[in-house]
Amino acid sequence: MTHRAIFLDKDGTLIDDVPYNVDPDQMRLAPKAGIALRRLARDYRLFVVSNQAGVAHGFFGEDALPAVEQRLRQLLAGEGIALDGFYYCPHHPSGADRRYRCRCTCRKPQPGMLLQAAGEHLLDLGQSWMIGDILDDIEAGRRAGCRAVLIDNGGETEWQMSELRQPEFVVADLDLAADRILASQPPPSNIPVIDPIGQQASLETGGNDHARRSMGRRPETAVRPAR
Ligand SMILES: [Mg+2]
Ligand SMILES: [Zn+2]
Secondary structure, three states, X not given: OOEXXXXXXXXXXXXXXXXXXXXXXXXXXXXXXXXXHHHHHOOOEEEEEEEOOOOOOOOOOHHHHHHHHHHHHHHHHOOOOOOOEEEEEOOEOOOOOHHHEOOXXXXXXXXXXXXXXXXXXXXXHHHOEEEEOOHHHXXXXXXXXXXXEEEOOOOOOOOOOOHHHOOXXXXXXXXXXXXHHHOOOOOOOOOOOEOOOOXXXXXXXXXXXXXXXXHOOOOOOOOEEOO
């Protein structure tokens, strides 16, 4: 039995964006996040997948992140919503802290966090969605074999488009994202999965086979589920 998932970017998507903020007191849920996620939670497991390059840049320690997760869970619990998982990437290729300076497979637009969640929670990526406020979120979702919705709220400023950065829908807020997702038909069975090094999975074996092989494999640089 596999589950469908909604992967949510955190900053600018699920909570109001305050750059590199890890102060739990400054965290506020994005407009309509509560109603949107309550609707989605009937059919989907909910996961946060968040780039936290502030760790690599030395802006805050990785030990600040459990309190962020805890506050997020508290805010969502206040709306009657339970998160199924919280994943973050603490890396950056030009980070100041050498322990976190690397080209990992978990930093979005790479799909490592989604693939790890799929392996740990038996998720059907082809039936799952990524929601984010920048095109790197869209690309991570598409590389994992998911469909993706862009919340166009000013987070994306560069608009570097490519085939993999094409969202299924572009909407103004999370509740409109929920409308579009819940009204969507299941995808065709052969959505190609794109692997982390950027090459298209072989189409003759079908994307889903590739996803299954990828699911159990940890990225070379481990993503840390913060619990
Ligand atoms: Mg964001
Ligand atoms: Zn990473």
